[in-house]
Amino acid sequence: DVKVTQSSRYLVKRTGEKVFLECVQDMDHENMFWYRQDPGLGLRLIYFSYDVKMKEKGDIPEGYSVSREKKERFSLILESASTNQTSMYLCASSFRVSPLHFGNGTRLTVT
Amino acid sequence: KNEVEQSPQNLTAQEGEFITINCSYSVGISALHWLQQHPGGGIVSLFMLSSGKKKHGRLIATINIQEKHSSLHITASHPRDSAVYICAVEGDGGSQGNLIFGKGTKLSVKP
Numbered sequence: 236d237v238k239v240t241q242s243s244r245y246l247v248k249r250t251g252e253k254v255f256l257e258c259v260q261d262m263d264h265e266n267m268f269w270y271r272q273d274p275g276l277g278l279r280l281i282y283f284s285y286d287v288k289m290k291e292k293g294d295i296p297e298g299y300s301v302s303r304e305k306k307e308r309f310s311l312i313l314e315s316a317s318t319n320q321t322s323m324y325l326c327a328s329s330f331r332v333s334p335l336h337f338g339n340g341t342r343l344t345v346t
Numbered sequence: 347k348n349e350v351e352q353s354p355q356n357l358t359a360q361e362g363e364f365i366t367i368n369c370s371y372s373v374g375i376s377a378l379h380w381l382q383q384h385p386g387g388g389i390v391s392l393f394m395l396s397s398g399k400k401k402h403g404r405l406i407a408t409i410n411i412q413e414k415h416s417s418l419h420i421t422a423s424h425p426r427d428s429a430v431y432i433c434a435v436e437g438d439g440g441s442q443g444n445l446i447f448g449k450g451t452k453l454s455v456k457p
Contacts, residue, residue, distance in 0.1 A: 278447040279447075299389055325387070325389065
């Protein structure tokens with residue numbers, strides 16, 4: 236069974252801090268995705284990656300960056316956290332055109 | 347106008363009832379996904395389909411490509427089916443896994 240693990244379930248950070256959200260998958264999936272989910276807005280794509288060292292901007296990349304140095308790990312970086320980045324962050328992975336497998340999410344609060 | 351519209355937004359049912367959730371989309375697609383999100387955040391992929399009908403246990407998903415419409419049916423509903431059900435479409439532009447999400451339907455099944 237595919238496992239997508241996000242490093243933290245809950246995270247509280249201060250405005251201006253650099254924040255790292257880590258995601259690891261154990262099924263050798265090429266595709267990895269970072270989404271944020273907000274009430275009334277649904278899931279929105281921040282960044283995605285189809286291969287190691289490769290990244291593509293999603294719909295809302297501003298204020299975020301990503302890193303994919305190894306196939307199994309996809310990191311989301313908030314360079315300088317702001318209160319409007321308080322949200323639920325979800326990582327997902329897939330193999331080519333297979334269904335997505337999601338992590339359990341990280342609920343980030345920026346104060 | 348949202349590219350993926352779900353109805354209803356909220357649905358309350360009695361245990362045992364037959365439930366239908368609808369999804370309409372306005373773009374060309376290569377696949378449509380139905381996802382389930384329980385309180386606490388984790389998202390599970392229920393179905394990925396590009397034509398016809400799929401069944402898994404008490405869940406049935408159908409899609410009509412010509413009408414750009416899909417339905418998720420739950421037979422003999424149970425309180426454990428209470429969750430948010432999300433429809434998402436994969437555009438036919440070649441971006442694997444880059445989904446457009448509906449805002450979800452919150453289902454509550456009362457015992």
